[in-house]
Amino acid sequence: MVLPPDGLLRLTPEGLYCPAAGAWIDPVRPVPRALLTHAHADHARPGSGAYWAIASSEGILRRRLGAGIQLHPLTYGQEFRLGDARISFHSAGHVLGSAQIRLEAGGESWLVSGDYKRQADPSCEPFEPVRADGLITEATFGLPIYRWRTGRQVVAELLDWWRDAPTRPSVLFCYAFGKAQRVLAELRQLGVEEEVLLHGAVHALIEPYRQAGVELPPTRPLAELDRGTSLAGRLVLAPPAAATSSWMKRLAGAQTGFASGWMAVRGVRRRRGSGRGFVLSDHADWDGLLRTVRESGARNVLVTHGQGEVLARYLREVEGLAAEPLATGRAAEAEGESSEDQELPGDAVPIQEERAG
Amino acid sequence: MRQFCQLFRQLDRSTGSHERVAALVAHFGSVPPEDAAWALHCLLGKQRRRLLTARRLREIALDATAMPEWLFQASHAQVGDSAETIALLVGGNAESASGLATSPQEGEARVDAALPLHRWMERILPGLAALPEAEQTLEIQRLWRGLSAEEVLVMVKLLTGSFRVGVGAGLVIRALATLSGLESVELQQRLMGPFEPSAAAFNELLRPDPSQERPSSRPYPFFLASPLDAGRLSDLDPAQWLVEWKWDGIRGQLIRRGGAGFLWSRGEELINGSFPDLLEQANTLPDGLVLDGEVLVWPAGQERPEPFAVLQRRLGRRSPSATLLRSMPAAFVAYDLLESEGIDRRKEPLQRRRERLMQLLASGVSGALRLSNDLPLSDWNDLEAWREKARDAGAEGLMLKHLASPYGSGRRRGSWWKHKLEPMRLDAVLLYARNGSGRRANLYTDYTFGLWAAADSTEADAAPLASSPLEGTAPGDGTAAPGQQRRLVSFASAYSGLSDAEIQELDRWIRRHTTERFGPVRAVAPELVFELAFEAVQRSSRHRSGLAVRFPRISRWRRDKPAAEADTLAAALALIPH
Numbered sequence: 001m002v003l004p005p006d007g008l009l010r011l012t013p014e015g016l017y018c019p020a021a022g023a024w025i026d027p028v029r030p031v032p033r034a035l036l037t038h039a040h041a042d043h044a045r046p047g048s049g050a051y052w053a054i055a056s057s058e059g060i061l062r063r064r065l066g067a068g069i070q071l072h073p074l075t076y077g078q079e080f081r082l083g084d085a086r087i088s089f090h091s092a093g094h095v096l097g098s099a100q101i102r103l104e105a106g107g108e109s110w111l112v113s114g115d116y117k118r119q120a121d122p123s124c125e126p127f128e129p130v131r132a133d134g135l136i137t138e139a140t141f142g143l144p145i146y147r148w149r150t151g152r153q154v155v156a157e158l159l160d161w162w163r164d165a166p167t168r169p170s171v172l173f174c175y176a177f178g179k180a181q182r183v184l185a186e187l188r189q190l191g192v193e194e195e196v197l198l199h200g201a202v203h204a205l206i207e208p209y210r211q212a213g214v215e216l217p218p219t220r221p222l223a224e225l226d227r228g229t230s231l232a233g234r235l236v237l238a239p240p241a242a243a244t245s246s247w248m249k250r251l252a253g254a255q256t257g258f259a260s261g262w263m264a265v266r267g268v269r270r271r272r273g274s275g276r277g278f279v280l281s282d283h284a285d286w287d288g289l290l291r292t293v294r295e296s297g298a299r300n301v302l303v304t305h306g307q308g309e310v311l312a313r314y315l316r317e318v319e320g321l322a323a324e325p326l327a328t329g330r331a332a333e334a335e336g337e338s339s340e341d342q343e344l345p346g347d348a349v350p351i352q353e354e355r356a357g
Numbered sequence: 358m359r360q361f362c363q364l365f366r367q368l369d370r371s372t373g374s375h376e377r378v379a380a381l382v383a384h385f386g387s388v389p390p391e392d393a394a395w396a397l398h399c400l401l402g403k404q405r406r407r408l409l410t411a412r413r414l415r416e417i418a419l420d421a422t423a424m425p426e427w428l429f430q431a432s433h434a435q436v437g438d439s440a441e442t443i444a445l446l447v448g449g450n451a452e453s454a455s456g457l458a459t460s461p462q463e464g465e466a467r468v469d470a471a472l473p474l475h476r477w478m479e480r481i482l483p484g485l486a487a488l489p490e491a492e493q494t495l496e497i498q499r500l501w502r503g504l505s506a507e508e509v510l511v512m513v514k515l516l517t518g519s520f521r522v523g524v525g526a527g528l529v530i531r532a533l534a535t536l537s538g539l540e541s542v543e544l545q546q547r548l549m550g551p552f553e554p555s556a557a558a559f560n561e562l563l564r565p566d567p568s569q570e571r572p573s574s575r576p577y578p579f580f581l582a583s584p585l586d587a588g589r590l591s592d593l594d595p596a597q598w599l600v601e602w603k604w605d606g607i608r609g610q611l612i613r614r615g616g617a618g619f620l621w622s623r624g625e626e627l628i629n630g631s632f633p634d635l636l637e638q639a640n641t642l643p644d645g646l647v648l649d650g651e652v653l654v655w656p657a658g659q660e661r662p663e664p665f666a667v668l669q670r671r672l673g674r675r676s677p678s679a680t681l682l683r684s685m686p687a688a689f690v691a692y693d694l695l696e697s698e699g700i701d702r703r704k705e706p707l708q709r710r711r712e713r714l715m716q717l718l719a720s721g722v723s724g725a726l727r728l729s730n731d732l733p734l735s736d737w738n739d740l741e742a743w744r745e746k747a748r749d750a751g752a753e754g755l756m757l758k759h760l761a762s763p764y765g766s767g768r769r770r771g772s773w774w775k776h777k778l779e780p781m782r783l784d785a786v787l788l789y790a791r792n793g794s795g796r797r798a799n800l801y802t803d804y805t806f807g808l809w810a811a812a813d814s815t816e817a818d819a820a821p822l823a824s825s826p827l828e829g830t831a832p833g834d835g836t837a838a839p840g841q842q843r844r845l846v847s848f849a850s851a852y853s854g855l856s857d858a859e860i861q862e863l864d865r866w867i868r869r870h871t872t873e874r875f876g877p878v879r880a881v882a883p884e885l886v887f888e889l890a891f892e893a894v895q896r897s898s899r900h901r902s903g904l905a906v907r908f909p910r911i912s913r914w915r916r917d918k919p920a921a922e923a924d925t926l927a928a929a930l931a932l933i934p935h
Contacts, residue, residue, distance in 0.1 A: 101536065145432045145445035146425065264445065266369070267437050270523065275368055306620075310431045317425065 003302070004324070008085075008108045009136070016112065016136070016328060018065040020105035021085035025112050028328075035087070037114025038098035041179060052082075054089055054195040057097025059208035060177070062138040066338040067229055072098075074343050078124065092116035093127030094282050095178035096212055098306070102130055117281065118288035119151055123178075123185035127292075135298035136326060140283040141261050142307030148261070148285040153279050155186035161257060161276060162235050173275075176201040176239040178282050179259055180323065181209045183237065197222045197231075199238035199247065222250070260284075293319070303328040360388055361396055361474045362508045368524050374531075377524055381532030392474040394559035397682070399520050400529050403552060404478075408486035411439045414497075414513055414627060418443040420496045434792055434877045435799045440513035444659065447498075450504030454599060470504055478554070482516055485859065504832035508848070527767075537563040539704045542578075542766055550575040553611035576621040577695050579705065582773040583758060584843030590737045591668035597760050599707060600732040602752035603775055604690055605665050605892070605907075606653035607672070611689055613639050613646045620652070620689075628652075630675045632687050638725045645699030648691045650729070655688035657724055662688065662752030666895050666905055680769070691718065692756075693765055703764035710764070740776070747778050748934070753892055754778045768883045780890035780933050783808065783924040784915055786845055787885040792866045800859055800866040801879065803852045804911070806889060807845035808902070810926040846881055846926055847901045849891065863914075886915040886923050894932045904929055 001009050011018050015027040025032035030047030037043055039053070039060040046065040053061055055073035062069060076099070079088045089099035094115040101112045110134035118127050162170045175179045180202045183263070185195070197220040198206065203221040210216060222236055231251065240258065242248065261281025263267045269277040284292060289311060293301055301323040303312045308325030315323035319352070367380040382401075385393045398404055419429055429442065436442045472481070485497060501509055516521040527541075528910065530548070534541045546563055549575075608623040618639030622628050630635055632652065654671055655662040663685065671677060671685055693713040695703050702710055718728045732743050732755070740755065748756050754777035762772035786807035793802035866885070873880040890912040897905035904926075 006546050125374060143435055144422070144428060145436060145442065147445075265436050265799065266441055270369075271800070307431070309430065314425075 003128065008103060008105055008110050008134075009112075011328065012328070018085055018103050018105075020083040021087060021103065023082055023085075024048075025101055025308070026114070032084070035101055036061070036099075037092065037101060037112065040096055040115070043114065043136045052087075052089075054097040054099050056212045058210070059211065060097070060205065061202070063087040069237055090130045091125040091128045093121060093124060095117065096124045096181070096209055096214070098124065098128055100128075104132075108133055110136065111298065113137045115140070115283060116292070117284050118147060118291060121182050121185070121282070122217075123181040124207060126274050129292070129295040130299045131295075133298060133302040134302070134304045135296045136295060136304060137289065137293060137311075138283065139289060139303045139308050139311040140306040141281060141285055142289055142303070142305075142311035144286045146261060146264055146281075146285045147277055147287060148279065148281060151182060151186050151280060152189070153282045154259075154320050156184055156190060158183065158185060158257065158259070158278055161192055161255075165231040169234050169236055169251050171236045171238055171248075171251055171254045171256045172259060172278075173238055173240045173256065174259040174280075175268070175282075177205045180237045180239075181205065181214065181216065182282065183259060183280070184219065185209075188199065188215050188217050192217050194218070195220055197225065198232055199236070199242050201239045201242075202237050236286055244293065259324055290314075290319075293321070304328050358471050358472055358474050358477045358508070358511075361392070361399075362470075362505075362511050363545075364396065365511055365522060366507055368522050369412040369553040374528055377528050378532045378535065381524075381529060382535050385532060385536050389473070389475075390556035390559040392557060394554040395474045395478045395532075396553060397529065397559065397562075398554035399478075399515065400522060400524060401526055401548070402521050403522050403554075404515060405800075407516075409483055409516045410517075414443060414516065415439065417494050417497050418447050420494055421447050421501065424796050430876070431683065434608060437792055440510050440517065444506045444510035447501045448509035469500055470508055471711050472580060475554075477512075478515070485516070498731045498878065511811075513925075521643055528611050533563065533820055538565065539563065540773070543580050545766060546575075549578060550621070550627075553681045573617070574612060574619040574627070576610040576612060577626070577764070578647075579610070579649070579700040580765045580773060581768040582758075583770045585757060585767055585774040586778040587776075590740070593737075595734045595737055596737075596894065598734070599711065599756075599758045599760055600734055600740065601692065601729045601756045601758070602732070602747065602750055603756045603777065604651040604662065605751070605753040606651045606668050606690075607661065607664075609650060609652045609689065610695070611635065611639050611642075611648045611650060611691075613642045614631050616644065618642075622652075628672070630671055631677065632675070632740060634682050634687050634725055638689065642717070642726075643697070645696060646717075646726060647694070647695040647696035648689070649695055650689045650691040653688050653690060654685045655690075655727075656686050661749075663754070664751070664895055665907055666897070686725065688725050688727055690727045690729050693764060706761045706763065707758055708760040711760075744776060745770050752778075780891070780892055780912070781894065782912060783848075783890055783929060783932075784886050784888050784918055784922070785848055786883045786920045786923045787881060787887060788845060788847060788883055789878050789880050790863075800860060801864045804848065804887075805850045806845050807883070808924055808929055809924045810845045810846045810902075811843055821831055848904065848929060849889055849906040851889060851909045851911050854890075855914070859914060884920050886918040886920055888912045888915050894929055896933065902926060902929070902931075 008018060008020060010019065014024050014029045014031050015257055016025045018025070021033070023035050024031045025035045026043040027034050027048060028035055029043065032049040034048040034051050036051055036053040040059045040063065044061055044065060050070040050072065051061065051065070052072045052074060057076060058071060058073050061071060074089050076089060079086055083088070086104045086111070088102045089301065090102060092098040092100045094113050094117055097113060098112055098116070103110050109132040110300060111130050111134070113136060116136050157173065172183065174183055184196060198219050198221050199323055200221055200223060203219065204217055206216065225300060236251065238247070243256070256275030257278055258275060259278040259280040261279060261283060263277030264279045293315060301312070301315050301321050301327050303323060304326050312323040312325045315321045363383040364380060368377055371377050371380060384396060384758060415429060419426060420745040424446070427448070432446065436445065469481070485493060489494060498514070499625060504512065511520070530541050530544050531734040532545050533539070544562070552558060572876055609628070610621045612619040612621065618629070618636045620628050620632055620635055620639070627655060628803040635652065652668070653662040654667045667685055671681070671687060674681060680925065691714055693707070694710045694717065695701070697713055697717070702713065715728060720725065734740060734747045744755055754775060757774040757776060785808055787804055788807045789803035789805040791803045812922050870882040870884065871879040872882055888911070891906045891908050895905045895907070899905070
């Protein structure tokens with residue numbers, strides 16, 4: 001029994017529920033009150049009565065869930081009451097406006113990590129360690145084979161890759177929300193000031209980042225460029241699904257790359273068949289997961305996503321914690337936008353990406 | 358070693374064959390010949406010597422990382438390759454690109470990484486294998502600390518004799534041709550058979566005018582047939598074509614040169630040891646002779662050869678016993694003559710080569726050495742008639758060869774066609790799945806399928822299976838009468854035939870419908886039906902179902918069929934000839 005029926009949190013068909021607050025966290029179905037860790041489509045779904053989320057994600061949420069949603073914008077660390085629960089949102093370092101959610105009631109506290117990473121990322125706020133009695137953590141990359149280098153190192157390599165091909169376009173496939181902006185922000189930090197071209201799906205998510213004050217190089221949708229304009233030496237960012245679409249016709253002869261944590265494994269890289277793999281993830285690697293569990297001080301740990309069973313067993317047997325996998329049913333039902341945190345690493349190529357906007 | 362690893366990385370990253378050839382040319386052109394020789398040896402997959410086992414290297418990795426074994430296994434399941442798992446777990450401390458060392462100890466190991474490939478292959482790696490266990494562990498761990506993950510990967514693969522890059526021999530040969538100005542065909546010929554990785558051998562390989570003496574055991578590159586495009590037949594004159602049985606054995610070249618005999622398999626392996634009976638026959642042949650043919654098990658006086666499964670037992674024995682030789686005598690069915698009187702006859706038309714072959718075999722050789730039948734045609738309609746008889750003849754189909762065709766190399770379309778039998782087909786239920794490897798790592802791509810058997814069935818040795826935990830059960834089988842409970846028995850494993858999209862879809866389904874896990878294997882709800890195609894069914898005491906299936910593959914996903922309507926074991930038994 002991992003979540004006792006009378007505890008602070010329990011699992012319902014709608015998802016993870018806090019009875020004291022009368023609210024669900026990243027519910028998979030419409031509910032009266034939804035607390036959102038971040039705006040990725042498999043976490044933020046339309047139809048709920050009211051939403052609580054970090055203010056910097058408001059633009060993206062209204063665009064995706066509807067302009068008229070009832071949204072309570074929050075700042076990091078701000079504590080508020082909902083029912084009998086005290087709640088606060090803390091930076092998760094995953095994407096712009098992503099949060100870990102801490103809930104406390106009846107002398108019991110839990111931290112729901114959402115998706116997070118521990119590495120520096122100039123496109124979003126850094127991860128904040130938070131303490132709680134219990135922790136629900138993700139484990140998308142919960143295996144010791146996943147150990148990330150810094151984003152700066154990887155993007156510096158990416159920059160070399162781009163610069164080494166002055167005679168043809170370079171198309172980098174990356175998730176449209178989060179990864180693309182991270183790459184752009186890192187490029188800006190590396191001194192890139194020239195215009196980067198974007199697939200419509202990426203372009204649609206650029207403005208909220210600029211509004212949040214994230215420094216990016218100039219960007220323009222590829223579609224705005226006149227036909228016949230040479231694309232030699234240009235960098236183009238596109239969502240992975242564009243790789244097999246007719247959108248690529250204009251980019252015939254381009255070198256291609258894919259930025260994802262899944263690229264760490266050679267077989268996955270080769271299965272994608274074309275192009276260079278850049279190991280760049282917005283999720284915590286093995287060391288990041290262990291560090292987060294330790295820093296939370298939690299004695300009870302529940303692990304969702306991907307390698308839940310593996311990480312939970314490791315925490316039990318090696319770290320001596322009470323740890324169990326937790327199936328939230330979220331990944332299996334996810335649809336629409338795909339991001340890195342799907343249960344199936346086999347699917348390095350996401351099944352569906354949101355449509356070009 | 359570092360340059361070789363760089364080449365490995367370039368080949369691994371590049372996608373176009375043009376880029377790969379360029380990387381190969383640059384490598385072969387820039388390293389000393391003794392290193393180029395080893396690089397070539399490794400790239401062609403000829404480094405098969407296993408210095409250390411994967412198990413031993415895993416032990417050393419576990420010791421280095423202080424990691425529980427189950428965690429290594431979970432990682433391996435995700436990666437699909439043991440060397441790469443080790444590389445990802447222990448490597449990566451040293452960045453190959455920067456070459457910067459972070460400690461004196463690593464610095465020392467970086468020096469090792471910079472040593473030339475031939476030193477690694479001739480001294481360092483064999484030296485590691487010869488060390489006592491404790492020292493071996495320490496020394497390998499010391500080397501790993503100085504290597505990037507990629508270099509660890511290459512080193513482990515070289516140690517286990519499993520080094521393969523996704524680059525075919527064709528590209529390597531193209532690169533050598535570019536470098537030397539020699540014809541690809543000439544290089545391919547020079548590379549057949551053994552290649553000793555030395556500077557002398559490499560220089561000799563690329564010499565513009567090679568010395569005429571080639572090792573007398575060396576075979577010719579095999580000429581391969583393409584699947585017949587039956588639509589083209591009407592344009593062709595049947596009188597110009599030779600039709601033969603396509604035997605289901607292994608293709609081989611039987612060579613008699615310099616007073617010695619050699620038998621090569623198509624995989625370029627010398628298989629003299631397994632077939633002393635054929636070698637004995639070869640010794641009765643005139644010198645300077647090369648025959649292309651099929652190795653089969655075919656007892657004298659028997660109308661048809663034994664099935665492939667029997668031949669496999671001969672192949673597995675390096676030195677077969679007299680009993681085995683008596684009970685499973687080998688035969689060489691000669692298709693073609695490539696050399697006679699020491700002269701290369703490959704450019705002669707097939708008709709002429711065949712005349713020479715018939716003359717040769719008419720002059721008193723018999724028994725183990727047979728001439729491939731010429732199946733007469735009056736018009737193309739006869740072709741299908743012969744094909745229908747192939748299964749009864751113990752063949753897997755027909756070969757069509759143009760009588761004017763030279764003996765080419767590789768697979769060139771146009772003058773040699775194969776026309777295989779329609780496969781047998783059964784609808785089976787998906788029972789288990791396991792991860793593939795390489796590019797299919799962490800996708801469930803290796804499937805085991807089952808057929809229905811009556812619970813009290815005695816057919817096909819099904820009885821001892823009742824206690825196995827691996828058996829599926831009838832899912833609320835409404836079609837079975839009470840007391841006639843049926844169960845699914847594993848029948849065949851297959852991993853090819855689905856499209857990438859289907860594989861991904863099935864992978865997702867498997868993850869959601871897992872009922873039990875056995876290490877890397879998942880048992881799934883017995884719900885999905887697939888049509889399997891295969892070439893033959895044999896009785897087998899080693900298989901769960903009592904049946905062995907030849908070359909099973911998935912021909913389609915039967916989304917229209919519920920599991921209860923899949924085929925039965927009895928239907929499979931009925932496919933066994935006689």
